[in-house]
Amino acid sequence: MSAASEPTAVPAAAAVPAVPAPGEGALVPVVVVGAGGMGKAWISTVLRSDTARLVGVVDVIDGAAAKAVAEVVPTTEQAGIATGTDTLDVAQRAQAEAVIDVTIPAAHHPVTADALHAGLPVLGEKPCAATLAEAVSLAGHAEATGKLFTVSQSRRHNxxxxxxxxxxxxxxxxxxxxxxxxxxxxxxxxxxxxxxxxxxxxxxxxxxxxxxxxxxxxxxxxxxxxxxxxxxxxxxxxxxxxxxxxxxxxxxxxxxxxxxxxxxxxxxxxxxxxxxxxxxxxxxxxxxxxxxxxxxxxGRAPAADARWELDASLAEFCAALRGGPTPASEVHGNVWTQAIVEAAVRSADSGQRVQLADLLDEALEGGRALDSVDGRSRALQAWKTGRAGLSIG
Ligand SMILES: NC(=O)c1ccc[n+]([C@@H]2O[C@H](COP(=O)([O-])OP(=O)(O)OC[C@H]3O[C@@H](n4cnc5c(N)ncnc54)[C@H](O)[C@@H]3O)[C@@H](O)[C@H]2O)c1
CATH class of the missing domain: 3.30.360.10 (Dihydrodipicolinate Reductase; domain 2)
Structure with a gap:
């Protein structure tokens, strides 16, 4: 069973939005990166969206992106969708404005950092990154590039x-x-x-x-x-x-x-x-x-046109790119959720209570080390502490 087959809270079809988000302008041309189980769910989400349009699909496995397009996209719409194994190449050919990163967690850091540095805002699947240090590093890359990086925590949109x-x-x-x-x-x-x-x-x-x-x-x-x-x-x-x-x-x-x-x-x-x-x-x-x-x-029943889960994440991200509010799961906010996960694992393994301030300081050091090897972002140098850096997002 793939992760994408994990049941959602409501059938996605019932969640198709009817009302454009505030601040919405032209549809955002997006490339979906990662054509696995969840990538296909994202392709479908973009296809039914009234805020984004699909212009490309990427997967590191040769042929996987084209296969996903053939499976998920109606035949009449397939011609206009670029496919390939390299995100920046496909994004350039497709004239994409943003990337949806649905790769495996280990690839979130390189895929998202490359996209941000190419001037492309990113909507990433959870978790933010494979480790808390990588997540903090990505917060720094978002600062260094001035580009939006938001993590889709689908169940928050209920x-x-x-x-x-x-x-x-x-x-x-x-x-x-x-x-x-x-x-x-x-x-x-x-x-x-x-x-x-x-x-x-x-x-x-x-x-x-x-x-x-x-x-x-x-x-x-x-x-x-x-x-x-x-x-x-x-x-x-x-x-x-x-x-x-x-x-x-x-x-x-x-x-x-x-x-x-x-x-x-x-x-x-x-x-x-x-x-x-x-x-x-x-x-x-x-x-x-x-x-x-x-x-x-x-409690009140949800409005008929309420946006749920992936539909809501996408609409919120596109609205932000068109001048709307910054999503709550913008990387600086979302890192707290990843910090809880990493703290829970450490506490379970050690039998000790874990203070998030300590864990975030450790992650800040780890993020700085990653960035100094990478050489593209010095943003974390300005963070006084892990906690303080996350509050400036
Ligand atoms: N929100 C949810 O409820 C939910 C549910 C399932 C999965 N997810 C998340 O979605 C993400 C993907 O999960 P999945 O189940 O689709 O995994 P998957 O293994 O089915 O698919 C991942 C795809 O990414 C591709 N890939 C890996 N590295 C790449 C790279 N550098 N560039 C391009 N493509 C690359 C792989 O070849 C694969 O096809 C994970 O982060 C996972 O945690 C979220």
Missing amino acids: PHLHEARRLADSLGGAGIVNTRFSKAPRFGGFREEMAHPLIIDMAIHAFDAGRVLIDGTPVSVTATSYNPSWSWYAGDAAATVVITYDSGAVHTFSGSWCSPGVETSWNGEWTLSCGGGSVAWDGETPPTACPADGEQIV
């Missing part, structure tokens, strides 16, 4: 999640957030071989969604990870991760990828405790508020 935030705010704001995640997928492939499949490949979505629900900046992470005796994964398929925020809020994620029987939605099940009551969300339907002193309130 109208129910934002409705849960609105309901929690009406009750005084979420101070205790709990996520329960139980699934039992048989992926095969790399997920069944890696050391921390749940934390790295899945919990990143919940950590990022938690940041939508909670005010403030994450401070520390404590994690326990384990592999139940019946697990079909080589690495730890279950974990409990506790993230503290400088607002005093705490987000606890408890999840498993080997729990058949009572399963949650792919977004997990959420409870938000606030001063004036609580909010419950099953990850699929509108959340519900339970005020301490009143009747239960069912």
Whole structure:
């Protein structure tokens, strides 16, 4: 099972936007780089978009881009789409204005940095990069080039999640957030071989969604990870991760990828405790508020023309290129989500609580080392600390 076949919260077809985003101008001509499972999902997303148009597809495997175009793009539209193995060559031939980087995580840093330095803004699939040091380096490359680099965290673009935030705010704001995640997928492939499949490949979505629900900046992470005796994964398929925020809020994620029987939605099940009551969300339907002193309130259903997941990421990115607001997942903001993931792995491996400020300082040193070998960006030299650098994005 490819990653792209991971279920989305709603069928993508139901999410086709009807209303152009504010600030939108001409369609943004884009090249999709990486023609694997998720790359094909992105090709389809661009094809149905009212903010971007597909002008090229790239894959490092010879012939893979042309094959993906033949599979996904209607025959009548294939002629105008450039294909090849080199991003900058295809982007130039296709007169692209932006790149969507859907390569494997190990390729995110070189593909994105090359595109930025060629003057092309980038919308990248999660994770931002393979390591936190590479992610921090990319924040520096975005500064050095002045080009937008945004990470698509698709599950953040779920109208129910934002409705849960609105309901929690009406009750005084979420101070205790709990996520329960139980699934039992048989992926095969790399997920069944890696050391921390749940934390790295899945919990990143919940950590990022938690940041939508909670005010403030994450401070520390404590994690326990384990592999139940019946697990079909080589690495730890279950974990409990506790993230503290400088607002005093705490987000606890408890999840498993080997729990058949009572399963949650792919977004997990959420409870938000606030001063004036609580909010419950099953990850699929509108959340519900339970005020301490009143009747239960069912949250608003999403608007018919609401944009979801990849459609929303793309529309937000294109709107930003046409003068709209900078997306919340612009690289400087998104690095915090990757920092939580890396801190959770380190805490699980060491048994220690990990302070994000320390981890980010270490990543800053690592990013500077990468940049000095690369020679194209000196932006990180101006960062006083990892935390401080991320707040200037
Ligand atoms: N948001 C989500 O829910 C979600 C779901 C699945 C995957 N993803 C992310 O999408 C990305 C791609 O995942 P996938 O499942 O499609 O992987 P995949 O292995 O199926 O496809 C990746 C493709 O990138 C190509 N590639 C690798 N290096 C390249 C380079 N330097 N230049 C051009 N092409 C290159 C590979 O040949 C391959 O065809 C990953 O970052 C993954 O984490 C996100």
